[in-house]
Amino acid sequence: DDETSWGSSFQLLDRIVQLQYIINKMSNCGNQEVTLTVAQWTQMTGLRDLLEKAYNVALRLQYSDITPGYFLRKWSGLRLFYDHHAGRGSSQAGELASSMKLREDQLFNEPLFAAVLVDVHNQDLLTNEQKVEAKETPVSIALRLKGIQPPSQDVDISDGNKSDEEMKQLLKKRRREHMWKVAGEVVLFQGK
Numbered sequence: 001d002d003e004t005s006w007g008s009s010f011q012l013l014d015r016i017v018q019l020q021y022i023i024n025k026m027s028n029c030g031n032q033e034v035t036l037t038v039a040q041w042t043q044m045t046g047l048r049d050l051l052e053k054a055y056n057v058a059l060r061l062q063y064s065d066i067t068p069g070y071f072l073r074k075w076s077g078l079r080l081f082y083d084h085h086a087g088r089g090s091s092q093a094g095e096l097a098s099s100m101k102l103r104e105d106q107l108f109n110e111p112l113f114a115a116v117l118v119d120v121h122n123q124d125l126l127t128n129e130q131k132v133e134a135k136e137t138p139v140s141i142a143l144r145l146k147g148i149q150p151p152s153q154d155v156d157i158s159d160g161n162k163s164d165e166e167m168k169q170l171l172k173k174r175r176r177e178h179m180w181k182v183a184g185e186v187v188l189f190q191g192k
Contacts, residue, residue, distance in 0.1 A: 007058050010051035017045050047092050053081055068115035069122025110137040
């Protein structure tokens with residue numbers, strides 16, 4: 001159940017499945033405490049198979065020389081794997097995909113996108129919106145290094161006719177326009 005222990009869950013289930021013959025023999029000898037139905041064995045084996053993919057990806061992501069692009073490619077591939085299986089009716093895969101989606105809110109950010117953008121082998125992983133964010137990140141960092149604060153979060157965009165999502169997009173657009181305007185002014189000022 002713990003979202004962060006997929007590897008140990010896989011290892012536990014894998015060992016139980018490996019011992020299925022012995023467990024069934026013990027059950028047949030009268031030890032009802034270890035009796036599992038065929039459906040339970042099938043469910044356990046299916047979950048073990050789903051977790052094996054995450055376990056193998058996690059092992060690959062422990063290498064010391066991985067790049068942000070490699071990380072994003074492996075993560076995205078695993079997420080697509082679970083989304084695919086969820087689409088075929090696997091509720092367990094759907095839960096794993098949902099768990100990954102929650103983690104993406106913490107893992108995916110502008111510096112990651114910027115690092116992936118400069119990695120020509122992995123640029124194709126970014127959506128158009130992520131590419132825009134990636135291009136803005138070095139500009140934002142440069143402005144902060146020069147002591148210029150990033151655009152305020154308090155830009156006035158009051159419009160009672162827009163949904164929350166439309167308001168967020170408008171706010172993001174206004175901040176983006178302001179940042180590029182300030183960056184242009186800095187470049188012009190330095191040229192004089």
